[in-house]
Amino acid sequence: MTGADDPVLAALRPWLRPGRAKTILLAVSGGPDSRALLHASAALRPAVPLAVATVDHGLRAEAADEAAAVGRAATGLGLPHAVLAWRGAKPASGLQDAARTARYRLLTDHAALLGADLVLTAHTRDDQAETVLMRLAAGSAPAGLAGMRPERELAPGLRLGRPFLGLGKAALVGWCEAQGIPFVRDPSNADGRYARARLRSVAAALAAEGLTSTRLARLAARAARDDEALRQATGEALDRMLLPAQGGTVRLDGTALSRLPEAVALRCVDRAIDRAGGNGHRLERLEALVLDVLLPALRLGRPMRRTLAGLIVSADAAGTVTLLCAPPRKNAGPAAPATGLLGNEDPPAYIGDA
Template sequence: MLLAVSGGPDSTALMHAAAALRGATGVSVQVATVDHGLRAGSDAEAEAVGQAARTLGLPHAILPWSGPKPGTGLQDAARNARYALLAAHAEAVGAGLVLTAHTQDDQAETVLMRLAAGSGLAGLAGMPAERGLAPGLTLGRPFLHLPKSALLAWCAARGIPYLHDPANANPRFARARLRASWPALEREGLTPARLARLAERAARDEAALRSAAERAFDTARRPGAPGGAILCLEGAALAALPDAVALRCIDLALSRAGGAPRRLERLEALVLESLLPALRRGVPVRRTLAGLLVAAEADGTVSLAPAPPRRRRAAGAALAAGVPELLGNGDTPAYIGEVCTDGPEQPRGMSVLGVAHAKD
């Protein structure tokens, strides 16, 4: 297995715990540190992690994020680069498992950030304890149920040194601004443990709704796709569904038809404000979303086809509202779908959920 170790207390605890358990499990353990190159001294910090890993008898590699860095969305870009580099290195060394040291505190911050960005249940489910990172490669988070304080105490009890990342307190980043608000939030009862429990409940309910939507999709799908349609659905079956299930059923249909990732609010506008009311009244409607034309015909058939080309509206009109420096504005929008954006960018046609940030 490959450990992602930045040198902070959480990942340092992960490295020492894995080294201690290595003999008992017989698992081959390697360590990698991604050097994002975003501040002076990051290369020396990565090398310090390498020295600590070698002291424990663990092979270590530094994975540099090279090339130009974006002026906006830096943490999202860093996250995507980090997982891509880890996945490539895992493949190179033959690892089937990548472990990160995300804690309950990280999960709580993720839920808060997604709440601020307007995510639905799928986004509020936070980070999963385990998910696929690439074909044949699993990403695991064994500390997701532990508070950060437990890992700090574990390192302190053993005299294990670790690094401090100044970005964790940089108010430029939303996650750091949220950390500064924890004392006030906890006084009102909004603790990391309660937010982590919310994530578990949201994940449980989202899984049930997604399963119901998959069954509904299989029932509603019509064989064949006449004309230029990619797939067709039985409108009467869709109209009979609860709104939450119908929303996810159409989201699934958009993904199966090759639609681009879409904002949750736009999906809601399509399904709840246009498509379902039209189907329930028996009137036709045509709307576009995610590069697809979604049409309900007079006979009740719902078809998905490539959207016709159209002129782009002026960027100024499309970006009218919002104050970028406020939490949740200017960040990655909320999505609904099957895959959480806490890894490499997904290929076209796969819907994503939540709001991704560098710590995810």
């Protein structure tokens, strides 16, 4: 099971090469994608130490037995295994997002305990396509349409990798079946209460119209490429226009800001908000502030003043933009979710995520 023509092993092999990581933690559930990750990793017999963890969200009675089955398989392959339980009260709404947050927190904590510097999950091209569709439905900017990245930072000194992001789920199911590897299917992945499951139910109809997982994944790759160029342009532009801070404020050269392409100007203000300690804000509100108020005021040499993300954003007649913390408001309520401009690099969750 180490043939060079095996697409599953070929996708995984670069992640297990010597020097890639000191210790690798495999995030494995009972599903076919995860079980392929487990057995393929063991088959390649890397020099780097491997460990296995299964997150039990405590949401299904069968989950404990499934985690135990993964443990037996891992032990049989000579790999240490741990069950990471998500304990405590579960939210009445936003359950899957909360489950995703808990999963990555548990994996991060366990990786730290092991001294692991790389966590591998088994997200597939189908997961990527569903993520892109969910972002599209939510009105995301191109950064969101870039979907999941093959690799990103999970915590300082810890990377998250997705070696199967270029493979369709069917390939992994077929691989497990050909190897006689048992797997389970999480019923929550077909639960119509969740947006990801609803999109999965219409995948065949979308594919018949040409909106295949391959094309959606290609869209994500193109959006990621463009997003990286915009990130670089934004960093360089912001470095040029930052003015010396005064009294804890962030100050920008508004004349330079007004000459930027709008996509870059939006991102510069977004980063400036982050530097100034702003809280969550929606992309639509950022666009309304920057495109409809701030840039026109700067181009006309008129002062302006607005609030966004807990900050006062103002421009004077000389073209200096200032961001400073606004006085706290009574009964302000919770902060809005973070802007979708830069894109959430995690997939919208479903319980069966590896």
